[in-house]
Structures are given as structure tokens and as C-alpha cells.
Amino acid sequence: MLKMMGKTSYPSSNSYCSNSRRGTPFLHSTPAVVVAAALFHSQSKATKSGETHLVRDPHPHPPSNPKVEDALKVFHEMLRSRPLPSSVIPFNQILTQLVKLKHYSAVIPLFKQMLLRRIVPNDYTLNIVINGYSHLNQMGFGLSVLAKFFKLGLQPNVITFTTLINGFVLHNQVPEAARIFRQMLQAGHCKPDAVTFGTLIKGLCMRGDNSAAITLLRKMEETGCQPNVVSYSTIIDSLCKDTLIDEAMNLFSEMISRGIAPNVVTYTSLIQGVCNIGRWKQATRLLHEMVSKGIFPDVVTFSVLVDTLCKEGMVVEAKTVVQMMIQRHIEPNIITYNSLMDGYCLRGEMDEARQVFDLMISKGSMVNVRSCSILINGYCKGKKIDRAYKILKEMRLMELVPDTVTYTTLIDGLCKAGRIQEAEKLFSQMQRCGQHPDVQTYAVLLDGLCNNRQLSTAIELLKEMEANKVELNIVVYTLVIEGLCKAGKIESARDLFCGLSSKGVQPNVRTYDIMIRGLCHQGLLIEAENLLREMVGKGCSPDGCTYNTIIRGLLNNNETSWATRLLQEMLERGFSADASTMELIVDLLSKDTVDPGLLALLKDSV
DNA sequence: CTAGGGTTAG
Numbered sequence: 345m346l347k348m349m350g351k352t353s354y355p356s357s358n359s360y361c362s363n364s365r366r367g368t369p370f371l372h373s374t375p376a377v378v379v380a381a382a383l384f385h386s387q388s389k390a391t392k393s394g395e396t397h398l399v400r401d402p403h404p405h406p407p408s409n410p411k412v413e414d415a416l417k418v419f420h421e422m423l424r425s426r427p428l429p430s431s432v433i434p435f436n437q438i439l440t441q442l443v444k445l446k447h448y449s450a451v452i453p454l455f456k457q458m459l460l461r462r463i464v465p466n467d468y469t470l471n472i473v474i475n476g477y478s479h480l481n482q483m484g485f486g487l488s489v490l491a492k493f494f495k496l497g498l499q500p501n502v503i504t505f506t507t508l509i510n511g512f513v514l515h516n517q518v519p520e521a522a523r524i525f526r527q528m529l530q531a532g533h534c535k536p537d538a539v540t541f542g543t544l545i546k547g548l549c550m551r552g553d554n555s556a557a558i559t560l561l562r563k564m565e566e567t568g569c570q571p572n573v574v575s576y577s578t579i580i581d582s583l584c585k586d587t588l589i590d591e592a593m594n595l596f597s598e599m600i601s602r603g604i605a606p607n608v609v610t611y612t613s614l615i616q617g618v619c620n621i622g623r624w625k626q627a628t629r630l631l632h633e634m635v636s637k638g639i640f641p642d643v644v645t646f647s648v649l650v651d652t653l654c655k656e657g658m659v660v661e662a663k664t665v666v667q668m669m670i671q672r673h674i675e676p677n678i679i680t681y682n683s684l685m686d687g688y689c690l691r692g693e694m695d696e697a698r699q700v701f702d703l704m705i706s707k708g709s710m711v712n713v714r715s716c717s718i719l720i721n722g723y724c725k726g727k728k729i730d731r732a733y734k735i736l737k738e739m740r741l742m743e744l745v746p747d748t749v750t751y752t753t754l755i756d757g758l759c760k761a762g763r764i765q766e767a768e769k770l771f772s773q774m775q776r777c778g779q780h781p782d783v784q785t786y787a788v789l790l791d792g793l794c795n796n797r798q799l800s801t802a803i804e805l806l807k808e809m810e811a812n813k814v815e816l817n818i819v820v821y822t823l824v825i826e827g828l829c830k831a832g833k834i835e836s837a838r839d840l841f842c843g844l845s846s847k848g849v850q851p852n853v854r855t856y857d858i859m860i861r862g863l864c865h866q867g868l869l870i871e872a873e874n875l876l877r878e879m880v881g882k883g884c885s886p887d888g889c890t891y892n893t894i895i896r897g898l899l900n901n902n903e904t905s906w907a908t909r910l911l912q913e914m915l916e917r918g919f920s921a922d923a924s925t926m927e928l929i930v931d932l933l934s935k936d937t938v939d940p941g942l943l944a945l946l947k948d949s950v
Numbered sequence: 951c952t953a954g955g956g957t958t959a960g
Contacts, residue, residue, distance in 0.1 A: 431952095432952085433951095433952055434952090436951095436952040436953075437951060437952060439952090439953095440951075441951085443953090444951095466952080466953095467952095467953075468952045468953045469952085469953085470953085471953040471954070472952080472953055474953090474954090475953075475954070478954095501953090503953050503954045504953085504954085506953095506954045506955075507953075507954050508954095509954090509955090510955065513955090537954095538955085539955045542954095542955040543954075543955045543956095544955090545955085545956090546955065549956095574955055574956045575955085575956085576956090577957075578955075578956045578957095579956090581956065581957060582956095607956095607957095608957080609956055609957045610957085611957090612957045612958080613956080613957055616958080643958080644957050644958050645957080645958085646958090647957095647959075648957080648958055650958085650959095651958065651959065654959095677958085678959080679958050679959045680958075680959080681959085682958095682959040682960075683958075683959050684959095686959070686960070689960095712959095713960090714959060714960055715960090716960095717960045718959075718960050719960095720960090721960065750960085752960095753960070
């Protein structure tokens, strides 16, 4: 689940919706229909107007990159040259270069200029263009390129469909991707190959469905398509991210026993996996193992080590690893330095963090929006809000556009510093700048409002979220419920709580805990216990924390025998009294107002 | 090096 959230991109309008307003050829067709038409090479009726793809570039001023500038320059020289190059291949080469530089937004306009100069694209060109649309989340246009194939008498091939599948996978539309995959199997003449399988496996992993991914891996073999190092590594990485290290290791052994050699990617995933659960010895063992096989750690492997050390607070060691990289002529990249910078930020060593930042700038603007967000976060955590603001201003000079994370980080900092009005101002500013607040942004602001007793504003904001169809989760509702409870507005909290299921949101243990605490605080003890009993049936069993909460609530209401009963129940279920419950009991004992039975129980529990 | 898949940072 965390994985999914992490990989979810900003809320963006569905490509079909946005395209339909612009007269896309496949306006009334579903992707399945379009793909079927292509696979069975029956020409679709709506195949003209493939060229009117006027979509505004979401990044009108991308940061300049010398390699990109170079590629664009060569392309335009070629377009201007007379006579024109007789082959489309050099054009394809440039487009490929741009894709490799991840400058997808340039691919489409260049392609259109080619068409205007009557350069006839080939199947390679069209596949590159589909890849461009895929990365730009414009799958409607990507599909529309299929029509272009037929117009030019070309045949879409396995790469075409794999690219489309990848496009849907990239944007969390795995069912769409799977549909194309099934259609390929059905049509028969354009069979999925190892890359097609690998792409869909990745999609399933992104959804957190490792077992479906493994099933597909097995299906590859049945279909006579040998799994390769990528097929295995994709699943191994996904298992590692879910901390299922043993399963990952099993798959790792399996690939080796089948003669598929792991590579640096496979090892890097495993090393990250074991580091993540603190198995340092195993990480060292894996490092030695890979080197003994002649597989050498690369910048990614080292970056994983740097990041892990930093997250453990071992930033000195992380810096040593960076120096080691440089000695070995493995240049740390922006990710390595961002990790190191965050390591300093986590320890509040902002001068050192700033030094890394300046070092990155000195390396020819090796900073991106993330670097700035990390530094802003560091300053905010150190209560140096004005320093953080300064970074935001500096971003403009560096032509970096603050994103949702940048704003959210600073809004959080302002809230935590009690500067709610400024936080709200920045919230409006980010929207004016075209950055969409996401769930996290709202959560941060809601938390700030609740902690500053601005509950009516918080509730208004919650309504705004519901109206804007922001994907709401239980964490957000729980924040507001907590705020209401703390303010003693138990009726409003109860209303919100009871309305959750109708919104399709399930309360979690923390939500119940907060409600029970709130009810106890108002002396609504029967209702509190009822809620505790309700939990099991809702598939959300109370934990030690819940029991401690209700027991403290009962004790605070002088219901010692009731508390004793629940304490006994808690002990029977294998939970024990926590420090603050103990403190409360000791306090009551000293006042000699406690049930002797409670004392006896307490002896058992310690 | 004419086209498609897997590993790193907030």
C-alpha cells in the first residue's frame, strides 16, 4: 500500500477525458477496440487527423540540459539541410537520444516538424512517438498513432504493443495494460515476448500484487518464453520493497539454478532489501558475493548504501562511502548527493547540508526540485522557517519550479511553527502557481488547523477536498476526528466517524483509539466500550494501545473495577499495561483508592 | 546508436 502511494503520481485528468475535447480520432473507442482493430489489421473508420495533437507542454521551460540542447540543434540543422537526409534513420537516432535523456516532451513537436517537412516516418519512428506519449501520460494520443501505421502501410509489432502496455503501466492503469496483453495472446500473430511479459510483471508489482507477478512469470515458461534476468529482478525488487526478503532470496536462488545470471540490478535490489530491515551482515555478504562474481557495485548500489547509512543517522560513514566512490571513479550523482544532504538534515546539521547543496551547485547546477525540497525540509525541522523560505525564493533564480512536495514541506513547517495564516497563504499560492495539492498537502494543513484550534476551517477544508474529489484516506479523517475530540466536540467527531463507511473509508486502529479516548474524556464510558467491542467485527481488532486507552479512560473516571475487568482481558490477550497506564495506577495506589484486585493483576503483568 | 521492460533521493 505504501508502495502504491509512493508511486502514485499527482492527480491528473484522465487522458481520455482531456483528449476527447481536442478531437482525438478514437474519441468514441475504448483502448481495447483500438488495439483490437490494430491487431486484426482492420482499418478503423476514424483514422484521419492524427496530427492535431495540440497538447500544452506541462513543462514550458524545462531546465536546460546541454545534451538536450545539442540534440535539438542537430535535429533542426538536419531539418533545414538541403537536400534533406534521404533516410529517416538519423532523425530516429535523435529522437531516441531525447528519449534516453528523458526529454519526452520534445519528441512530439519534433515528430510533427518531420511530418511538415514531408519526412516519411517508419515503424521505428512511430514506436518512439508512442513511447513519448506514454511517458507524457497521453495514452489516447499514443493509441491514435496506431492509425498512422495503417495510413503509411506499416504494421504495428510487438514493440508497439509493449510500448503501449508500458504506458498504461506507468500511469497505474494496469487493467488496461493487461487487456492489451490478452488481446495480443488472442490475436496470435503478435505474441508477447520477454519484454512484454516483463512490462506487465512490473505493472502487477507496482500494484503490490507479487503473487500475480509470480503467476505471470510461471506463465512465461508455459508460453515458451524464457524468463530472463529482468523478469526475475523485477519481482525480486518488489518482494524486497515489501520486506519479503526470504521470498526474494528464494527467487534469487531459483534464477541461478536455472542458469539465469543475476546482475548489478538484482544485487542492488537485494542489498537495499536487507539494509532496509537492518541485516547489515547480509548486505556485506551480498556485496562480497557480487564482487567475487565480477559484478561491481555501481552508482546506484553505492547510492543505496549512502541512503541507508544516512537514514540510520550514520552520515559520517555515508560521507566516507561517497569518498570511496570518487576514489573508484564512480561519480556520485544527484541522487547520491540528495541522500547525503538529507542525512545531514535528519541530524539537524544544516551547515553541512548546505555545503553539500553548494557543492552540487558548483558541479554545474546539479540540483533539482528535490534537492531544494530536502533542504527546505531540513530548515523547517530545525525551526528555521525563514531559511526555508529563502530556498524557495532561490529556486526561481535557478529556474526550478517548486512542486507539490516543495510546497507541502514548507506548509508543514509553517503549521508546526504555529504560523497558520502564512501556511494558508502558501496553500493558495501553490494553487495559483498550478501545483495541485495532494492528500499529503491537505493532511498537513488539516493537522495544522486542528492543532491551532481552527476546527471550523478544518472542516471546511475537508468539505473542499470531498468536493474536489481528492482521494481521501482514513489518515486525513482521523486527523480531523482527533482535532474535534481534543476540542471536546465529541458530537461532531462522532458524526464524522459514523459517516466514514458511507464514504467508503474504513476506520483503522488509530481512528478507534482516538474515538475511544474522546468518548472516555466526555465520560461516555459505555459508548467507549461498545466501540471497543465493535472493532473485532469490523476486522480491526483492538491492540495493546486501544486497551491502554480505554483502561486509562476508565481509571480517570474512577471506574476502577471496570478498568480491572478490562485490564484482565487485555492481559489474557497478550498485551500489557504501558508506561502511562502504570503511572496512573501507581498514582491511584498512592491515594489508596484502588481495588485490591487491580493490584493483584498488576503483579501478574510486570 | 533506428523502437519496448528491472535498481537510487523528499
